Amino acid sequence: MTTHAPQAAHSVTLPVSLDEAVAALAAMPAAVPVAGGTDLMAAVNKGQLRPAGLVGLGRIGEIRGWHYQDGHALLGAGLTHARVGRPDFAALIPALAAAARAAGPPQIRNAGTLGGNIASAAPTGDTLPVLAALEAELVIAGPGGARREIPVSHLLAGREMLGPAELIGHVRVPLLHAPQVFLKATGRTGPGRATASVAVVLDPARRGVRCAVGAIATMPLRPLEAERWIASLIDWDGERALAPEALTAFGDYVAAACIPDPEPVPAAQEGGDTVAGAAVEQPVLSPAVLHLRRTVAALARRALGRALS
C-alpha cells in the first residue's frame, strides 16, 4: 500500500506503434499520454492531475531512436535525456547533447524524454533553447496515419497546438556540421533548474549564427537582429574568430534584446495631456533583473566565443 495515488488512472494502454498510440488517444479522448513521467507523475502524486486514463509511450520502438533524412536527423520523441547526452549523439548535435546532460540528476535524465520536454514546455526545459536555435520541426502524428510538421517555436509560442489525439512523433533537426554551444547558469553546482541558458549554433552553409535564450521567459527567445549583426562580422571563409570587443557587444546586444529596458513613461500630469518636452520618467529594472541581464550577456558572449574558438 502506498500513500500515493495508485487509483489515479483507471485504464492504462501500452501501444507499440505511434499509430496505435494515436488510435488509443482517439478512442479515449480523456486519456493522457505519458512518456518519462517526470513532470506528469509528479503532478499526479501531488493531486493536481487525476487522469482518467494513461497511454504509455514507453514501448513504441519507432520513437526511441533516430535516423537520417536528407541532411537532417529525425529524432524520436521518446529519446531519453540520458541517451541524447551520450558521445555518439554529441558528435551529431553537440548543443542538444550538452543540454540533455545538464537536465537534472541522472534519475531524471534516465526517464525524461525529448518529446516530454517539448510537450511540458516548461520555461526551464533545457533542450528548448537548443531546439529553437536549431529551428527544429516537429513531426506530429495524427489519426489515420496523418503526419504534419510544425516548427517547434510555433508550438512553444502557442501559435499552433496539438489537436485531439495528436502526438509529437519525431523532431527534425538540421545537421549543421559546425560548432554549437549550450550554456546554463544555475543556483548551485549540482543539478538545478536554469536561471538562464543560452544556445548558440553556427550555420556555415547559410552563413548564419542562431542564438536562443532559455529560462527567462515562458518560451525561448531569439535575438534575431543580434544574430544577423554578428553573422555579418564573421569571416566565414577564414578564421571565423572575432575580437573580444565584438563578443562582448554581441552578449550585450542579446541581453538587451531579451531583457529590454522598460518603456519610458511620461511623468504623471496634473489632470492634463502630456506636454511635449515634459519630464519623462525612466523606470529602472530591479537589481535582480539587471543581474539576470548581465548573466545572459555573459552566457551569450561565452557561448559565441566557444563556438568560434
Add this chain to the structure above:
Amino acid sequence: MSNDAATTATPPAVDGPPQEPAAHGIGASLPQADARAKTEGTFPYASDLWAEGLLWAAVLRSPHAHARIVSVDASAALEMPGVRAVVTQQDIPGDGAYGKRIADRPVFATDVVRHHGEAIAAVAADHPDTARLAAAAIAVEYEPLEPVTDPEQAFAAEPLHPDGNLIRHIPLQYGDPEAVGEVIVEGLYRIGRQDPAPIGAEAGLAVPRPDGGVELYVASTDPHGDRDLAAACLGLEQDRVKIVVTGVPGATGDREDPGFQLPLGLLALKTGCPVKLTATREESFLGHAHRHPTLLRYRHHADAEGRLVKVEAQLLLDAGAYADSSSESLAAAVAFACGPYVVPHAFVEGWAVRTNNPPSGHVRGEGAMQVCAAYEAQMDKLAAKLGLEPHEVRLRNALATGDILPTGQTVTCPAPVAELLRAVRDYPLPPLPRDTPEDGWLLPGGIEGAGEPGAVRRGVGYALGMVHMLGAEGTDEVSTATVKVQDGVATVICAAVETGQGFATLARQIVQETLGIEDVRVAPVDTDQPPAGPAAHGRHTWVSGGAVERAAKMVRTQLLQPLAHKFGMSTELLQIADGKITSYDGVLSTTVTEAMDGKELWATAQCRPHPTEPLDESGQGDAFVGLAFCAVRAVVDVDIEIGSVRVVEMAVAQDVGRVLNPAQLTARIEAGVTQGVGAALTENLRTARGLLRHPDFTGYALPTSLDAPDIHIVKLVEERDVVAPFGAKPASAVPVVTSPAAIASAVRAATGRPVNRLPIRPQAAVATPNA
C-alpha cells in the same frame, strides 16, 4: 539538510601518534547498529508502519498567511463515502493551545489563521486520496487580512495574537556605554530562512488503546515533552498517552511537531481505529519550524591595534506567528552576539517578534548561527580598515578560558579559540587548479555549467564560532538511564532518541568500556521509560551518556562486590576485559559468566549537570552549562561575472573535549559543514506576502554531492571539559554555526563586495574583472 550526509570521506588528520584503533569501547569507530538496515532500505520508519484496519488522515491547511475565519462547514466532507471523521478545534477535549514555554498555538485555527499552512481541520478516511479530497471539500470562508511580513513592522502593527507581537526583548548591557574606540565599523546584515529539510517527511500512526488512551508511533525527538503536550490537549492522564519512537529520518531541528501528532491522536480517539498520516513534502515545509530569519545591525569599536573596545548590536528575530522556542534562540543570539572574542563593553539589544511568516523554532545552532555571520563580517571589515590580515585581527581578540562573556558568565570550560584558528590558518591551501582537461577543475556552475576559468576568482575566508551546549537559562537538564546485564548481554534502556547524532552507538561504547561486555543492545524508546529530555543542543552525549555511564558503573559494582569480598580487595582493583575479571596484579581471575552466576543485574541512574539561571533584565546571568568552539577556513571559487560560487575546501578545527567515536565525529562535523554550505549559498525558504513560494526540493535547493566541498578536519582539540561526562563536548551544531560565516568571508575576499546577506545571492558576488 538531512542528518547524516557524510559526504566527502576525508580521514581526520588529527595530531598525535597514530594509535591502533580499538574494536569497541570509548575511542572506537564502532558503526551504528542499524547502519546496514538503513543502507539497504529495510529499516522501518514511521511512514512504513501499518495496522489492521487503519484509516488515513489528512489535514486542511490555510491558503492564507493572515485571515479571519468566517465559517467552517464540513458537511460536504462528512457526506463523502469512506470519510469516518472530521475534527476541528471544537473537538479538542483538553487544552486548546500548546507551545514550548507559552501555550500560544491553537491545535486548529478557529477565528483567525496566522500563517500559511496553519491547520484548520483534519479528516480520517479509509483511503489517503479520500482523506485528501475530503479535506479539500471542507468549505472554509475566509476574510483575508493584511499580513505582517516585515518584522520591523511588527512593533507598530495591530497585535496578531492576544499575547501581543513582542515575544521577548533582551537589552544586554555590559560595561561602560560611553566607551569609544579609535576605529569604528558598522554593518547591516540579513539572514534567510533555513529549513531543517528532514529527508523523511513527517509521518505517524496513532492506535487507540482499550483503556481509552492512545499510542502514537512517531519520529519524535522529545517523546516525553510531546507526550505531555498530547495528553494535555487530548484531555487524558499522562500515562494514558504513550509515544513510541520510530526510526528518525533526519532531524536537525525539532521533528514531529505536535501539529502532526495531535490531529492523529484526536482522530484515533474519535474513530476508535488506528489512523496514519504521512505528510507530503509541501505539508512538511508548511508544518514544521524553520530557522529564524534575522536582521542584525552592528557597530564595532576597536583600538588602533585592532583590539575590540565595544560592540553595539541590535538583533531582530522573525519568530513567525507563534513563540515556539524563540525565547531560547533570542537568548543564544544575544549572549553570543560578540562571538568568541574578548569584548570589554557590549550593548546588545535583541527582540523576537511575531509576524505572519512561516513559524520559526529550533534548528541546530539557533541564534548563534545568525550572529556568527554578522560578527565575522564585522571582523573582516575591521581587518580591512586596519590593514590587518583577517586571521590576525581575530587572534588579537580571541577568547580563552577565564575570560568573561558579555552576559557576565565566566568561561570555565576549555576555550582553545586561538589554537583552533592557528590550526586552520597554518593548514596548507589547496593548489590552484590548472585549466587543463586532465585536471578536471570543477568550475562554479557545475559540470555542464557556464563557468569560464578566466572569470573565476579564488577567495579565502576565516570564521570563528561558538554555541552553548544543553538547554540554557535554568532548564532542568536531566536524563535517566537503566542498564541491565543478563546472560552476557547488556541492555541500555534510555529514552534518549537516536536522531542520527549517534547516541545509540555511544551508549553501547560506554557500557562496553565500563563493563567489558561486548554485546550491548539499546532498547527502542517509548514514554513508558523514564524521561531523557529532548535531543537538542548535543545534550544526549552529555546528560544521557552520563546517566548510562553511572548506571553501568552501578552494575559493575554489583557484579564485582561479591568477588572483591572473596578476593579480599576493593572493586577498583579488579578489571573487566574480554569477558574475564582479573585482579590488578593478574593473580586472581574468573570469567564474567561465572561471576554472574545466572543472575540478572539492573541499575538505574540519573545525570543532572549543574544548574543555570535565566538572563536578567540587562542580559546578565550564568545561563549556559558549557560552550563549544570551532574555527573554519573556507576556500571558494567565484565566477565574478555570473556570481556563481563553489566552495572548494573547508578546513575545520574544533574543540571537542574528547573523541569518543572518531568515525561518527567526522561524519557529524562533515554533515554540519555541509548544512552550513547550504545556509551560505542556496537554502532559503522564500515567501511572498507570507506565502511559501516553492515548498519542494526543486525550489529549496539543498547542497548535492557536487556542492559539498572537500572537508578537512585539520585539528580536533581534545582538552577535556571536567564537568562533562568523559570530558566530551557535543560536536554537531558548531560547524553549522561557523561555516556560513567563513564562506561569506571567502566570497568577500574573492570579490571585494561586502556580502551582508545569507544565503549569498549571485548579484552580491559579481565584481568587475579589474577590481
